[in-house]
Amino acid sequence: MQDGRAPILYIRLRKQVRLPPGRPVLLGHVAQVIVDPEYEQAVRTIELMRPGAGEQFVLVDMLAIVNAVRQRYPDMEIECYGEPHALIELAGTARVRQRRALLPIVLILLFIGSGLTIMNFHADVSMLEVHRKLYKLITGVDNPHPLILQVPYSLGLGAGMMIFFNRVFKKKLNEEPDPLEVEMYLYQENVRHYLVTEEYSRMNDSEGGRGR
Amino acid sequence: MTEWLGIALVIVTGLAGGLAVGGGFVAFIVVLDIIPRLAQITHSGKRIAWLEASVICGVIYWTLADFNDWSWYAYPPGTAVVGLFCGIFVGMLAAALTEVLNVLPILAKRLRLFNALKWLLLAMVLGKICGSLFDWLVYQSI
Numbered sequence: 001m002q003d004g005r006a007p008i009l010y011i012r013l014r015k016q017v018r019l020p021p022g023r024p025v026l027l028g029h030v031a032q033v034i035v036d037p038e039y040e041q042a043v044r045t046i047e048l049m050r051p052g053a054g055e056q057f058v059l060v061d062m063l064a065i066v067n068a069v070r071q072r073y074p075d076m077e078i079e080c081y082g083e084p085h086a087l088i089e090l091a092g093t094a095r096v097r098q099r100r101a102l103l104p105i106v107l108i109l110l111f112i113g114s115g116l117t118i119m120n121f122h123a124d125v126s127m128l129e130v131h132r133k134l135y136k137l138i139t140g141v142d143n144p145h146p147l148i149l150q151v152p153y154s155l156g157l158g159a160g161m162m163i164f165f166n167r168v169f170k171k172k173l174n175e176e177p178d179p180l181e182v183e184m185y186l187y188q189e190n191v192r193h194y195l196v197t198e199e200y201s202r203m204n205d206s207e208g209g210r211g212r
Numbered sequence: 213m214t215e216w217l218g219i220a221l222v223i224v225t226g227l228a229g230g231l232a233v234g235g236g237f238v239a240f241i242v243v244l245d246i247i248p249r250l251a252q253i254t255h256s257g258k259r260i261a262w263l264e265a266s267v268i269c270g271v272i273y274w275t276l277a278d279f280n281d282w283s284w285y286a287y288p289p290g291t292a293v294v295g296l297f298c299g300i301f302v303g304m305l306a307a308a309l310t311e312v313l314n315v316l317p318i319l320a321k322r323l324r325l326f327n328a329l330k331w332l333l334l335a336m337v338l339g340k341i342c343g344s345l346f347d348w349l350v351y352q353s354i
Contacts, residue, residue, distance in 0.1 A: 100324075100325070100328075102323050102325075103323075103325060103328055103331070106319065106323060106325070106332065106335075107331060107332065107335040108335075110319075110332055110335040110336045110339060111335045111336070111338060111339035111342070112339060113339065114306075114310075114335075114336045114337075114339035114340045114343065115339040115340065115342050115343025115344075115346065116343060117306075117343075118306065118339075118340045118343040118344050118347070119343050119344075119346070119347045119351065121306070122344070122347055122352075128348075128352050131295075133278065134291070134294065134298075135288075135291055136281075136283060137277055137278070137281070137282065137283050137284065138283075138284050138286050138290060138291050138294060139283075139284070139285065139286055139287070139288050139290070139291060140283040140284065140285040141288070143288075145348070145352075145353055146291060147348060147349070148288050148289060148291055148292050148295070149291040149292065149294065149295035149298075150295060150344075150348040151292075151295070151345065151348070151349075152292040152293070152295035152296040152299060153295035153296065153298050153299035153302075153344070153348075154299060154341055154344035154345045154348065155296065155299060155341065156295065156296040156297065156298065156299020156300040156301075156302075156303060157299040157300070157302055157303040157306065157340050157341060157344050158299075158303060158337045158338070158340060158341040159296075159299070159300050159303060160299060160300035160301060160302065160303020160304040160305075160306075160307065161303040161304065161306060161307040161333075161336070161337045161340065162303075162337060163253065163300065163303075163304065164246075164249060164303070164304045164307035164308060165307055165333055179245070179249065179308075180316060180317070180329065180333065183314065183316075183317050184316075184317045184320065184326075184329070187314065187317040187318070187321065188317075188321070191321065
């Protein structure tokens with residue numbers, strides 16, 4: 001801080017943060033901050049809120065942060081970049097591990113389910129008839145069960161899905177995001193957007209209640 | 213006179229039917245984003261018209277071959293190549309449908325299995341291969 005000018009606090013809120021429940025939320029948890037070194041430690045540990053027990057998501061709004069910082073340093077200037085709010089997910093590691101146990105069941109579900117759907121699809125579009133016809137068109141011979149066409153077809157089925165999803169087992173074919181990752185991102189963004197809106201309307205409700 | 217009218221009517225009906233089916237087919241492929249996906253993989257975004265042209269040529273040729281029984285007289289192992297390509301295409305359709313239906317993202321989100329996404333995918337892929345093999349080798353051969 002030089003000759004009496006107000007210190008400036010630069011803040012960029014993180015979009016989404018996962019914290020263990022039952023502890024107060026500090027500014028350093030939810031944001032990247034740049035400030036003169038003498039303030040840094042104190043600013044990072046400014047307490048923003050104490051989430052109530054049983055809450056799974058809480059929203060920290062930029063205004064709440066301005067308020068908390070002002071209480072401690074009334075003349076500090078605050079510059080905010082990025083999102084005006086951070087969504088905090090309160091979850092311990094135990095719950096995450098618990099869900100992990102479901103993985104084998106889900107894998108079996110998907111394995112059998114997708115096998116069934118492909119059989120349904122084949123029946124739906126009379127794939128056997130089409131294969132017979134295709135075999136006839138190519139070789140000029142009738143064959144009631146053209147397995148030489150159908151076994152490569154089945155393997156190609158898997159190859160096509162792999163190509164679409166851009167991966168061969170654990171290795172990715174290249175750096176581009178695959179459609180599933182994009183879809184996953186969009187889905188998470190939508191959920192996050194919904195939660196933020198929901199938390200805001202809850203905040204407004206409780207403030208309105210206090211005003212009346 | 214009525215004969216000519218009948219022929220004209222048949223032509224119009226055929227044309228209209230073809231237009232509707234062709235439009236539906238293209239809409240289906242477009243909705244599933246298969247062509248953009250292939251263009252992305254082969255870095256041929258600027259030559260996307262070529263991919264479209266090959267789809268159109270394929271549709272026209274195989275429709276005519278189907279209706280007029282234009283048989284080739286290739287050796288049976290040659291069908292293996294065609295079968296493989298058919299499978300890859302249907303596999304991409306199936307993958308795209310799964311993606312559009314959003315099954316995997318929701319499953320992964322609900323069960324907190326983000327890191328296991330590739331295993332979910334693998335289970336699905338193996339399920340499709342095994343289901344299809346079972347279909348041809350056992351179920352439809354009985």
